[in-house]
Amino acid sequence: xxxxxxxxxxxxxxxxxxxxxxxxxxxxxxxxxxxxxxxxxxxxxxxxxxxxxxxxxxxxxxxxxxxxxxxxxxxxxxxxxxxxxxxxxxxxxxxxxxxxxxxxxxxxxxxxxxxxxxxxxxxxxxxxxxx
Amino acid sequence: xxxxxxxxxxxxxxxxxxxxxxxxxxxxxxxxxxxxxxxxxxxxxxxxxxxxxxxxxxxxxxxxxxxxxxxxxxxxxxxxxxxxxxxxxxxxxxxxxxxxxxxxxxxxxxxxxxxxxxxxxxxxxxxxxxx
DNA sequence: ATATGAGCTAGAGCCGACTCTAGGTCAAGT
DNA sequence: ACTTGACCTAGAGTCGGCTCTAGCTCATAT
Numbered sequence: 592x593x594x595x596x597x598x599x600x601x602x603x604x605x606x607x608x609x610x611x612x613x614x615x616x617x618x619x620x621x622x623x624x625x626x627x628x629x630x631x632x633x634x635x636x637x638x639x640x641x642x643x644x645x646x647x648x649x650x651x652x653x654x655x656x657x658x659x660x661x662x663x664x665x666x667x668x669x670x671x672x673x674x675x676x677x678x679x680x681x682x683x684x685x686x687x688x689x690x691x692x693x694x695x696x697x698x699x700x701x702x703x704x705x706x707x708x709x710x711x712x713x714x715x716x717x718x719x720x721x722x
Numbered sequence: 723x724x725x726x727x728x729x730x731x732x733x734x735x736x737x738x739x740x741x742x743x744x745x746x747x748x749x750x751x752x753x754x755x756x757x758x759x760x761x762x763x764x765x766x767x768x769x770x771x772x773x774x775x776x777x778x779x780x781x782x783x784x785x786x787x788x789x790x791x792x793x794x795x796x797x798x799x800x801x802x803x804x805x806x807x808x809x810x811x812x813x814x815x816x817x818x819x820x821x822x823x824x825x826x827x828x829x830x831x832x833x834x835x836x837x838x839x840x841x842x843x844x845x846x847x848x849x850x851x852x853x
Numbered sequence: 854a855t856a857t858g859a860g861c862t863a864g865a866g867c868c869g870a871c872t873c874t875a876g877g878t879c880a881a882g883t
Numbered sequence: 884a885c886t887t888g889a890c891c892t893a894g895a896g897t898c899g900g901c902t903c904t905a906g907c908t909c910a911t912a913t
Contacts, residue, residue: 600859600860601859601860601861602859602860611901611902612859612860613901613902613903614900614901614902616861616862617900617901617902621900630861633860633861633908633909633910634860634861634862634908634909635859635860635861635909636860636861648834651827651830651831651834652831652834652835653900654827654830654831655827655828655830655831655832657831658899658900659899659900676842676845676846676849677842677846679838679842680839680842680843680846683835683838683839683842684839686831686835687832687835687836687839690828690831690832690835691832693824693828694825694828694832696782696785696786697786697821697824697825697828699782699785699786700782700783700785700786700788700817700821701786701818701821701822701825703779703782703783704783704814704817704818704821705818707810707814708811708814708815708818711807711808711810711811711814712811714807715807715808715811718807731889731890732889732890732891733889733890742871742872743889743890744871744872744873745870745871745872747891747892748870748871748872752870761891764878764879764880764890764891765878765879765890765891765892766879766889766890766891767890767891784870789869789870790869790870
């Protein structure tokens with residue numbers, strides 16, 4: 592059994608994932624949780640360690656620009672279980688490509704910026720030499 | 723003399739830079755052009771080759787997440803000419819750091835995604851073997 | 854008993870960076 | 884003469900991803 596129930600409050604999950612409590616509620620509404628979040632007797636959310644793990648994956652994907660609808664779709668597929676591996680694969684490959692494209696752009700920018708920094712550093716060095 | 727006046731229309735600049743004509747007008751309003759764009763007798767914008775060059779730099783910076791206000795500031799400094807090299811340097815170093823941070827996140831995501839793709843590929847391969 | 858703090862829902866608001874619309878000018882082609 | 888197409892301005896609208904507010908319920912500490 593993989594029932595790792597550590598019974599975390601939304602605040603604790605926020606702390607662990609770096610997401611705000613607002614964002615966590617928002618993510619739930621958006622269907623971005625592998626298994627529906629439980630509630631205690633007072634209606635408060637009760638998260639498990641596995642939710643934290645899933646949310647951590649999601650933050651990595653989000654930070655790399657994967658759009659919410661795709662994350663939601665991926666979440667649905669995971670929730671459904673077996674038998675949809677090729678769709679999951681397709682989503683991940685799309686993301687993989689998105690990431691490599693961004694990398695290219697960042698590299699381009701880094702080259703440009705490094706070059707310009709070099710130029711400006713030289714100017715400053717020459718100015719100092721003039722003193 | 724560096725007056726490279728090729729007299730380009732906004733449409734031609736859009737084509738060359740990949741920006742929309744809307745975006746070009748927006749950028750002008752935002753002060754994102756090294757030298758103020760000229761107008762012809764009918765009030766139409768007339769760009770030079772150097773504007774295209776500058777806009778190209780800007781798109782690279784934008785694509786790497788440099789915010790408009792910083793691009794505007796950088797543009798102002800370039801417009802002012804000499805004597806503000808260290809502020810330019812500071813802006814570029816900020817951008818350099820922003821870019822490397824993004825790279826880290828993308829790398830993290832790429833690792834995760836590549837790992838998961840591997841897992842799913844194995845599953846598919848096993849399924850095929852079962853046939 | 855009451856104040857504090859964490860949580861709840863539904864829904865409004867915000868921010869950045871465009872994008873689009875309305876209503877107009879102008880030059881060239883048919 | 885008139886249509887087409889590229890351009891103009893001012894300003895409104897859009898979209899994604901949160902973020903915040905109002906008004907509420909609880910449990911715990913003083």
